[in-house]
Amino acid sequence: MGNSIKLENVYIASTGTVCGPLEYQGPLGSSFDKGFGDYHCGEDSFEKAERKMLRDSLDICLKREKLKQKDIDLYIGGDLLNQITTVNYLARELPKPFVGIYGACSSFCLSMAMSSLLIEGGFVDKVIAMVSSHNATAERQYRYPVEYGVQKKDTTTFTATGAISTLLTNQPTQVRVESITLGKVVDYSQDDPNDMGRAMAPAAYDTITTHFEDLKRSFQDYDLVVTGDLSTYGHKILKEMMQRHKIDVVHYNDCGCMLYDLQNQEVFQGGSGCACSGLVTMGHLYPMLKDKKYKRVLVVATGALLSPMMSAQKDTIPCVAHAISLEVVE
Incomplete structure (x- = not known):
């Protein structure tokens, strides 16, 4: 698989x-x-x-x-x-x-x-x-x-x-982890630690398309697909990458865009960090799954594996994305 x-x-x-x-x-x-x-x-x-x-x-x-x-x-x-x-x-x-x-x-x-x-x-x-x-x-x-x-x-x-x-x-509850996709490390030669969305978008693209190919699925098979912390800039880049490869993007959002009021809170392009995808998924999406407002959600957390030492040496930033599919137990 x-x-x-x-x-x-x-x-x-x-x-x-x-x-x-x-x-x-x-x-x-x-x-x-x-x-x-x-x-x-x-x-x-x-x-x-x-x-x-x-x-x-x-x-x-x-x-x-x-x-x-x-x-x-x-x-x-x-x-x-x-x-x-x-x-x-x-x-x-x-x-x-x-x-x-x-x-x-x-x-x-x-x-x-x-x-x-x-x-x-x-x-x-x-x-x-x-x-x-x-x-x-x-x-x-x-x-x-x-x-x-x-x-x-x-x-x-x-x-x-x-x-x-x-x-x-392993004891049945209302929501289960239905599948996972472990990501490959991807590096598109970005070296700016203040531009994480651009660096991580290719990793998100790779993991999402791999998940779809492995499991014979598409965006239409999910009530919602969320990336972890691409925020507005990386969110846009990912959609452009999908469209360039003729992949129909629907029901897609980014946790970094959902966590904050981007118009009224000073968070620049939006949220990032381990807590960004975790808070949105377990605080917001998980209750919606329990209430059966969603039946299946794909969460794709993105990570920039940068080292401050290597950034100082002008090396590029390797990135990765891992995915979990959460599903309501019928």
């Missing part, structure tokens, strides 16, 4: 979504379980604030199913920081095995895909996939600290502040 795998026994049991101030004030704000009014979240550093959000999302996820940390077989997670700092430091508190993953902003779908494969294979029964990102921590690492007030380019995206924990299980 190529790079795509159909699944039979992976279900979403619970989720917890926590966001920062702009996300909470945005058009989907009421969909999230908890929102903070500032970027410190009551902590003395932005990095600790990101960890607090992730811890809160995990607590909410477990509480919904009346579970404790020890009841989970495995935790899988990632974030944007060096040595996946947020999830690794939170994992010190967990009594069960933890696997850290890194797919940049594609980490939400990557963590969901890896968790799903282990459940489908019968190796574990309950896995929590968790990711986070924070505007101030990501900007400090990949570009400039926000305190510098550096002027942004028109093509810049805005790293979403938030955390998402999702409990996956």
Whole structure:
């Protein structure tokens, strides 16, 4: 089946979504379980604030199913920081095995895909996939600290502040992970860390077309197809690539365009980061699937695998996209 795998026994049991101030004030704000009014979240550093959000999302996820940390077989997670700092430091508190993953902003779908494969294979029964990102921590690492007030380019995206924990299980629920497509690393020779949409659009194109080819599907087979964080610029480029290859694009949107009010919030081209696709998917789309407003949704999280060191050396930016298909259980 190529790079795509159909699944039979992976279900979403619970989720917890926590966001920062702009996300909470945005058009989907009421969909999230908890929102903070500032970027410190009551902590003395932005990095600790990101960890607090992730811890809160995990607590909410477990509480919904009346579970404790020890009841989970495995935790899988990632974030944007060096040595996946947020999830690794939170994992010190967990009594069960933890696997850290890194797919940049594609980490939400990557963590969901890896968790799903282990459940489908019968190796574990309950896995929590968790990711986070924070505007101030990501900007400090990949570009400039926000305190510098550096002027942004028109093509810049805005790293979403938030955390998402999702409990996956082999016990039937209302929504299942129906299939996954693992992406190839794609590099179209883009080298500007302030132009992520242009860099990631080809990876999204590759994964979406691979998913359709492997499973003999098209956009028409989904109530909605969303990319993770191409935002308005990359969203436009992806549609142009599809049209150039005579692929009919319908029911398509981008999480980076959905998470914010692009006309009234200062987020440049729109959202990015691990939390961008995670918040939109689990905070907004998952409830719509549970309410049967959608029957099948394809989520394609995109990630720019750039290294600040390699950017300084003017190297190009490799990108990747991973896809998960969520479906209502009839």
